[in-house]
Amino acid sequence: MAGPAVSIRDVATRAGVSVGTVSNVLNRPDIVAASTRTRVLAAISDLGFVPNDAARQLRRGRGRTLGLVVLDVANPFFTDVAKGVEEATGAAGMAVIFCNSDGDPVRESAYLDLLEEQRVQGVLITPVDDANERLVRLRDRGVLVVLLDRRSTRPDVCSVSVDDRLGGELAGRHLVETGHRQIAFVGGPWRLEQVRDRYAGAVHALREAGLDEDRLRRFDTASPTVAAGRDAAARILGQPRSARATAVFCANDLLALGVLQELTRQQVRVPEEIALVGYDDIEFAAAAAVPLSSVRQPRQRLGRTAAALMLEESNEPDVHQHQQVIFEPELVVRESSRYTRRES
Amino acid sequence: MAGPAVSIRDVATRAGVSVGTVSNVLNRPDIVAASTRTRVLAAISDLGFVPNDAARQLRRGRGRTLGLVVLDVANPFFTDVAKGVEEATGAAGMAVIFCNSDGDPVRESAYLDLLEEQRVQGVLITPVDDANERLVRLRDRGVLVVLLDRRSTRPDVCSVSVDDRLGGELAGRHLVETGHRQIAFVGGPWRLEQVRDRYAGAVHALREAGLDEDRLRRFDTASPTVAAGRDAAARILGQPRSARATAVFCANDLLALGVLQELTRQQVRVPEEIALVGYDDIEFAAAAAVPLSSVRQPRQRLGRTAAALMLEESNEPDVHQHQQVIFEPELVVRESSRYTRRES
DNA sequence: TACGAATTGGAAAGCGCTTGCCCCCGATCG
DNA sequence: CGATCGGGGGCAAGCGCTTTCCAATTCGTA
Numbered sequence: 001m002a003g004p005a006v007s008i009r010d011v012a013t014r015a016g017v018s019v020g021t022v023s024n025v026l027n028r029p030d031i032v033a034a035s036t037r038t039r040v041l042a043a044i045s046d047l048g049f050v051p052n053d054a055a056r057q058l059r060r061g062r063g064r065t066l067g068l069v070v071l072d073v074a075n076p077f078f079t080d081v082a083k084g085v086e087e088a089t090g091a092a093g094m095a096v097i098f099c100n101s102d103g104d105p106v107r108e109s110a111y112l113d114l115l116e117e118q119r120v121q122g123v124l125i126t127p128v129d130d131a132n133e134r135l136v137r138l139r140d141r142g143v144l145v146v147l148l149d150r151r152s153t154r155p156d157v158c159s160v161s162v163d164d165r166l167g168g169e170l171a172g173r174h175l176v177e178t179g180h181r182q183i184a185f186v187g188g189p190w191r192l193e194q195v196r197d198r199y200a201g202a203v204h205a206l207r208e209a210g211l212d213e214d215r216l217r218r219f220d221t222a223s224p225t226v227a228a229g230r231d232a233a234a235r236i237l238g239q240p241r242s243a244r245a246t247a248v249f250c251a252n253d254l255l256a257l258g259v260l261q262e263l264t265r266q267q268v269r270v271p272e273e274i275a276l277v278g279y280d281d282i283e284f285a286a287a288a289a290v291p292l293s294s295v296r297q298p299r300q301r302l303g304r305t306a307a308a309l310m311l312e313e314s315n316e317p318d319v320h321q322h323q324q325v326i327f328e329p330e331l332v333v334r335e336s337s338r339y340t341r342r343e344s
Numbered sequence: 345m346a347g348p349a350v351s352i353r354d355v356a357t358r359a360g361v362s363v364g365t366v367s368n369v370l371n372r373p374d375i376v377a378a379s380t381r382t383r384v385l386a387a388i389s390d391l392g393f394v395p396n397d398a399a400r401q402l403r404r405g406r407g408r409t410l411g412l413v414v415l416d417v418a419n420p421f422f423t424d425v426a427k428g429v430e431e432a433t434g435a436a437g438m439a440v441i442f443c444n445s446d447g448d449p450v451r452e453s454a455y456l457d458l459l460e461e462q463r464v465q466g467v468l469i470t471p472v473d474d475a476n477e478r479l480v481r482l483r484d485r486g487v488l489v490v491l492l493d494r495r496s497t498r499p500d501v502c503s504v505s506v507d508d509r510l511g512g513e514l515a516g517r518h519l520v521e522t523g524h525r526q527i528a529f530v531g532g533p534w535r536l537e538q539v540r541d542r543y544a545g546a547v548h549a550l551r552e553a554g555l556d557e558d559r560l561r562r563f564d565t566a567s568p569t570v571a572a573g574r575d576a577a578a579r580i581l582g583q584p585r586s587a588r589a590t591a592v593f594c595a596n597d598l599l600a601l602g603v604l605q606e607l608t609r610q611q612v613r614v615p616e617e618i619a620l621v622g623y624d625d626i627e628f629a630a631a632a633a634v635p636l637s638s639v640r641q642p643r644q645r646l647g648r649t650a651a652a653l654m655l656e657e658s659n660e661p662d663v664h665q666h667q668q669v670i671f672e673p674e675l676v677v678r679e680s681s682r683y684t685r686r687e688s
Numbered sequence: 689t690a691c692g693a694a695t696t697g698g699a700a701a702g703c704g705c706t707t708g709c710c711c712c713c714g715a716t717c718g
Numbered sequence: 719c720g721a722t723c724g725g726g727g728g729c730a731a732g733c734g735c736t737t738t739c740c741a742a743t744t745c746g747t748a
Binding site: 050052054076080086090093100107110113114116286288289291 | 349396405407420423424605631
């Protein structure tokens, strides 16, 4: 059943050359004479030889894979980021080990162990919390680390992120300008820096408009998922009518979609009774029951840039400058917040 | 910067034992005396030793990773499948290399090469076409192969799928029963067996009702995405009113969401003017502008089962029986098709 | 024709780990 | 009390590949 497992030696024998020469054909084809090269290549394809990357990696010290650790595979935001990463790495012939921490520090840590055992070239990660200690240790061992969707606090670690504070501000300002004075913020877990920053941005927008910051009421969620969104909406609707928010700003679109579902179920009209703004502008936001206003992030670009930074650091360590790339988000207004409230 | 790369030898020295003993502590702790074991363990943690999986793999012949090749990472169907896979493999301490063929045979093949180089234990794959030849070759080389969301035609290859024909039938029958006589089928690329089977199922439902099969009109799409769905809807609406379909059955929910968007944009009422049924029942289907009827598949279970099959074959080759697992889909009726048409 | 330079390919030393084999030593048995 | 037994651990041979160092061959040139 299991084939004969052809190795570089078999190729060498068949081509009538030494093992070293075959290796050269594989890695530095230019230094071997054309005639020998074709002969070796022929032997390779005759035998169906596929080099063993483990052996290569063992010899070279580091492999051709890199790890990508995200908070949630099921979140389209992250799948788009992953696409960007893949785009950049695929071109460089590298494999991506895709890990899903699910926002759980324990799982995150387990995956980091695994990646370390694999001797990956580097790790692109959206950390669950500020687990910098663990990441610094990784780096000290020679594993490149690039923070994804999170600003690095250390000058010697690259990061690619989007200005979440600004995003929060855009959303907050938009809601204030359309007349809202009681706004609910749905997000969580609070442990996530993204959530805190988006909240802070919204608070800033309120202050800027001369409003008291307690106009923005936090509804924490256990996770950034559709189900958690439905749950949060139920809590919001549980408030006495007079104190109830007239607008909801969600830390991501999954939550917003959940909120929207629950509001619809309870027959609350969006945006007339409650306006809604999400975050990420995932593809499904535009297709929602009420097309969702959302803060757009350059998702694929985020991934592509992070991967590029890593590859650069890996291939040209001397040229490479550590940097914190920050993109700007952009507010996309759709139905869900297209209703201007009379001041009350 | 790069740390001292501690190897098993350093651990051995520090613990005052031989390299072999350290290895034994790692792999067969029971055969090592308790006192030695604790000493070694202490050394390991003092030094922060992390075993090099490449070396282990080289020695053992095969690694602790497996490949998962899907048609589209951005499709929630596949991310849910991936979650199932991860669930099963994570428990077994295995890593998943997540690959995205994007429905492109070339990319698929490139990823297969890569996985082969990595000497993965096995590959879980939703093949782009019936590229069985390539997969059989893989198998002959000792790489386990399990087909995912696709029925295996060979008795010696495991597969886990959902009965797509039945799914198509359920959708078709439902539409026929609610009075539709002109139905559009949106799906593609036609190359995908899933698409063809779902279509065939719907055709069967028509026949069963004594209707001519040309009542089901195919609108092929280049890809199973939201954008392609919008495009297909435009084509459907381009038909003369009299011949225009009163219902659309889409080969997946992404397409259905796209169709819905375009219909809404052109102010065609769903379901009154045109009813809509999707496939997969992704989470976003229920949250759509008009909640989408859809054929539900046990997504996570699909992934979990496939991974379990692979692990079983890997760990207990003698016990293992190759099998073709087939789950049954289920129709979930929501707003988008909840309107019964008068016969015309 | 002959010498050195340049080119080409071979030999061999590991990379870090697993594992079969063997040895040592204290315990058990006749 | 000597021979036997068996558990614990050391030794060393590679796994498949890369890469450095050299030897051999070829070519250009005087």
